[in-house]
Amino acid sequence: MKNLIEVQNIKKNYGKKEAVKGISFNVEEDEILGLLGPNGSGKTTTIGMLLGLLKPTSGQIFINNLKLEENRIQILEMINFISPYIELPKKLTVKQNLYVYSKLYKVQNIKERIEYLSEKLRIGELLSSITGELSSGQKNRVSLAKALVNEPKVLLLDEPTASLDPEVGDFIRTFLEDYKKEKKISILLASHNMNEVTRLCKSVLMMKNGEIIDQGKPEDLIAKHGRTNLEEVFLKLSRSTNEFN
Amino acid sequence: MSLTRIYGLFLRHFYLITRSFPRILDLVYWPSIQITLWGFISNFFATHTTYYNNAVGVILTCAILYDFLFRTSIGFNMLFLEEIWSRNFTNLFIAPMRIGEILTSLVITALIRSLIGLVPAILLTSPLFGISILDLGIYLFFLFLSLYIFGITLGILVSSGLLRFGPSFENIAWSTMFLLAPFGCIYYPIETLPEIFQKIAYVLPLVYIFEEARNILINQTVNIENVYYAFMWNAFYFSLSIALFYYSFNAAKNKGTLINMGE
Numbered sequence: 354m355k356n357l358i359e360v361q362n363i364k365k366n367y368g369k370k371e372a373v374k375g376i377s378f379n380v381e382e383d384e385i386l387g388l389l390g391p392n393g394s395g396k397t398t399t400i401g402m403l404l405g406l407l408k409p410t411s412g413q414i415f416i417n418n419l420k421l422e423e424n425r426i427q428i429l430e431m432i433n434f435i436s437p438y439i440e441l442p443k444k445l446t447v448k449q450n451l452y453v454y455s456k457l458y459k460v461q462n463i464k465e466r467i468e469y470l471s472e473k474l475r476i477g478e479l480l481s482s483i484t485g486e487l488s489s490g491q492k493n494r495v496s497l498a499k500a501l502v503n504e505p506k507v508l509l510l511d512e513p514t515a516s517l518d519p520e521v522g523d524f525i526r527t528f529l530e531d532y533k534k535e536k537k538i539s540i541l542l543a544s545h546n547m548n549e550v551t552r553l554c555k556s557v558l559m560m561k562n563g564e565i566i567d568q569g570k571p572e573d574l575i576a577k578h579g580r581t582n583l584e585e586v587f588l589k590l591s592r593s594t595n596e597f598n
Numbered sequence: 599m600s601l602t603r604i605y606g607l608f609l610r611h612f613y614l615i616t617r618s619f620p621r622i623l624d625l626v627y628w629p630s631i632q633i634t635l636w637g638f639i640s641n642f643f644a645t646h647t648t649y650y651n652n653a654v655g656v657i658l659t660c661a662i663l664y665d666f667l668f669r670t671s672i673g674f675n676m677l678f679l680e681e682i683w684s685r686n687f688t689n690l691f692i693a694p695m696r697i698g699e700i701l702t703s704l705v706i707t708a709l710i711r712s713l714i715g716l717v718p719a720i721l722l723t724s725p726l727f728g729i730s731i732l733d734l735g736i737y738l739f740f741l742f743l744s745l746y747i748f749g750i751t752l753g754i755l756v757s758s759g760l761l762r763f764g765p766s767f768e769n770i771a772w773s774t775m776f777l778l779a780p781f782g783c784i785y786y787p788i789e790t791l792p793e794i795f796q797k798i799a800y801v802l803p804l805v806y807i808f809e810e811a812r813n814i815l816i817n818q819t820v821n822i823e824n825v826y827y828a829f830m831w832n833a834f835y836f837s838l839s840i841a842l843f844y845y846s847f848n849a850a851k852n853k854g855t856l857i858n859m860g861e
Binding site for chain 2 (some may be wrong): 390397398401404405406407408426427429430432433434436438440441442443444445446449452453454455456457458459499537
């Protein structure tokens with residue numbers, strides 16, 4: 354399988370603080386990789402570097418075999434991102450937001466693309482609604498539609514189901530599984546929901562203090578650490594030198 | 599440069615303005631109030647001083663020109679701040695937009711925002727005060743263009759600060775024009791300033807623009823040198839602002855401001 358994301362020994366320092374300490378990993382085509390770790394472990398910094406929002410202190414990132422540093426615009430055309438910490442303009446309607454972002458990503462056949470995503474994500478009835486007036490679950494689906502408007506080869510998801518009720522959360526997970534299968538895209542999923550990670554991810558990276566402290570298939574990690582589920586593995590690894598001990 | 603992307607970002611702000619009546623009202627309200635106030639002050643001075651008695655519209659014309667500059671600069675900053683306030687900043691910077699495309703789109707949108715406010719204000723001056731800014735003739739275009747470039751320049755400089763330092767730089771966005779206004783010699787000749795302030799004023803394009811507006815209206819002559827110097831300083835500061843914006847963008851990528859902006 355072809356690697357769509359290749360991260361080679363990237364470091365990020367903020368002054369003397371080392372936020373990410375030389376990590377390397379790959380994400381294959383048609384793979385969902387889980388990025389786990391406690392708050393402050395370097396997940397957001399890593400995602401920021403993959404999006405070109407942060408410049409690594411050293412190391413290299415390749416997306417679809419293109420070096421990020423030298424091909425930022427070309428890479429951003431094939432990548433997208435959602436996070437509960439960023440939102441779409443609240444005063445615009447859902448359709449206006451999707452139209453604006455379709456233009457920014459130079460999407461051809463905008464009408465058809467919006468119709469396709471509306472149907473798949475069940476937001477057809479929301480298209481005329483003001484984005485800021487939607488519920489969390491509705492906003493989440495609209496953000497996902499924005500993130501897919503350019504048919505990305507690589508999707509970066511930061512807590513995609515945070516604060517969603519179980520039904521909407523399940524809908525999003527099922528959608529992501531189906532969409533990945535259909536489009537053969539690579540997904541990097543940062544999440545604190547271990548059930549979600551176990552269900553969606555082929556393999557996971559466990560980060561702590563800017564380093565990858567373990568990695569592998571969820572079932573292999575569970576067996577390796579002698580636990581019954583991924584949450585217990587997460588707790589074991591994150592508590593090893595945790596301030597809450 | 600992609601016109602599609604420039605248009606896309608313009609649309610984002612166009613939708614925002616046209617969807618909200620209070621926003622349109624806000625754009626029109628302040629310039630109209632400002633011009634009306636300065637219209638009455640202008641009338642008073644025209645009848646009670648000798649300096650202005652041959653050109654009743656001088657103060658009002660300068661007030662309109664200054665307001666255009668102010669609206670352009672603040673308008674540009676507002677467009678940038680809107681992205682931060684709506685937590686859309688990260689979405690914008692992960693879209694495949696070149697810095698030049700973002701700036702071009704904001705420059706066009708800022709002009710339209712300024713004109714929405716300015717045109718009604720200019721239309722008010724004729725019936726209310728019997729004054730037309732068109733008395734400046736063809737040079738009005740050059741003066742407006744010069745002010746527009748300087749307004750955009752200030753907007754880009756402040757946006758560079760927002761990029762580099764984050765939302766904490768917001769207060770500076772509102773105060774830039776007030777800092778420069780005394781040196782701009784908007785309502786008085788440059789000789790009014792102390793000598794040290796005159797030296798500062800001469801390295802800003804503003805003084806040449808407002809001196810020339812007064813020159814045309816009071817002396818009925820044109821000093822093309824003023825227009826030339828205004829454009830020369832504008833070219834210098836505009837280039838500087840673009841360079842600083844690119845520098846700030848790279849500094850923000852090192853510091854992490856881009857990813858933390860919406861939080």
